[in-house]
Amino acid sequence: MVYKEFIELTKARLSHLYPNEEGRAIAVRLLEHFCGINSYMPLVEPFGAIAPEYLLRLESALQQLAAARPLQYVIGYQEFCGLKIVVREGVLIPRPETEELVLAASQYLIDSAKQYATVNILDAACGSGCIAAALSAKFPNASLFACDISSDALEVTSENLKPSSQHQIFKYDLLKTPQEQAPDLLTEKFVSMQGQFDLIVSNPPYVTESEQKMMRPNVTEYEPHLALFVPDYNPLLFYKALASLAESHLKPSGAIFMEINEQFGRQTAELFNDDYFAEIETIKDLFGKDRIVKAIKKC
Template identity: 35%
Template sequence: MQQAIQFIRSNLSASYSTLELQSVSRLLISKVSGYSFTEIIVNKNTTFSEEQRKILRNYVEKLKSGLPIQYVLGETEFCGLNFMVNDAVLIPRPETEELVQWMLEEIEHDSLVLDIGTGSGCIAIALKHFLPGADVYACDIDEDSLGVAANNAENLGLKISFFQCDILKTEKSDRKYHVIVSNPPYIPCSERKDVMSRVKDFEPERALFVKDSDPLIFYRKIAQFAQLNLFPGGNLFFEVHRDFGKACVQLLEDMSYAEVQLKKDIFGNERMVKAVKK
């Protein structure tokens, strides 16, 4: 196993920082060996078989191309749960875990919840896992994304109602909800040059970028949808671009939402918004 770790480091040191490389190495060794991180330490002198070395070489070659490790391995962890991911969906981020945690602190355990732009299903599935009494619905414009999300829910034994929807062209739902949440596209196209290559070159653009001329388009449309489809007193949650938090708050206040809150993430960025329908 020590040889395998050295092989990873020698091939990927130019692609990752020291801390990133340590994490990548642990993930690769764990995937190939089947060991937990603790078991890797205990079994550090284990020798890989030829088949395991072949698998490892294949992973490393893909990583050298810039492909995110989550796509290489086909999985990632979110809120302590294992999710399948591929290039049809965004890779779940730690900031979104914070949004889920905030929601768990705020909403009733038997809520009707809608996740708009569900992607891998991470928000909807995490909510259903921790709030088994909730009735959770999730939609996305992309059929392939919905397939990934549905598989993730099935693998975790959770019942969620998924459906296809273009929220920019949708006004009315056939039901009302207590909670609507979304982590929509919010990066202006002008910032594309500043986004890491392994993000902008591999993750789905439609889930990342919006036109510079209207960066809040999804927030406005979802807030309009929520006005019609939230119960009075219902909660609307957003993840937002760190530079547009205050603008999102102003948008919601101008639309007569109450108790609008802007919350910072662990890095001190204004990344989460909550509002209440009057």
């Protein structure tokens, strides 16, 4: 089989899930991953032969993809902010919108002249740890703290952000009080660090249950609902918890950046009390939709 044939085969096998152009892009990603070729090879050498030893793995990948398993779970990673982030079932696949969140938070540190400082950064509801890993790569002097309620997420985070004396990964339920957290030394240390964080970044669950019916099966059937959905009757429950956490754990002039549901930009921003926060701002994404809320703790 040659590259061109495999691309056409992939488009046909996945046509019930993906349009042609997306099917083609998936085929190229598979060839890159399993055959070790560069992405331009199928274009410049469409009749290049695929070595027989790769065909079984490519066929297995196509079977999984045809059953709506996400490409990122099939190949085991997702590109994010220039990094290869390990992903598998049990963790949310990083999205481009979250790259925008990282860029906005990074710009805050640069504008605050903290890019070379020893700062404390919290990735709350860390999932795969993609935010913490990206910020660690950008700011090597920073101490990263990453927390999640999911043991699966914490395990994957530990592969993307290696735990060390500088970085700490721990279980924490944003919807519980400090007194209600499961006993753990790292959790207890975090609880005690009130007023010690320069930056909190979070991409918490924010998709309402009623929005689920508009999503693709590769998301709803495979990605963890715990990391995606919130009840229609209380869509901002995680942001209420984050506002409280920011009040208690940010330093004066510290900032919180959160990815949000585009429907609730104003309502999310209003959770941040003017008594505690200044520069409360809703930031739009590349498509002009409300996507990030930023707030800076008053001095």
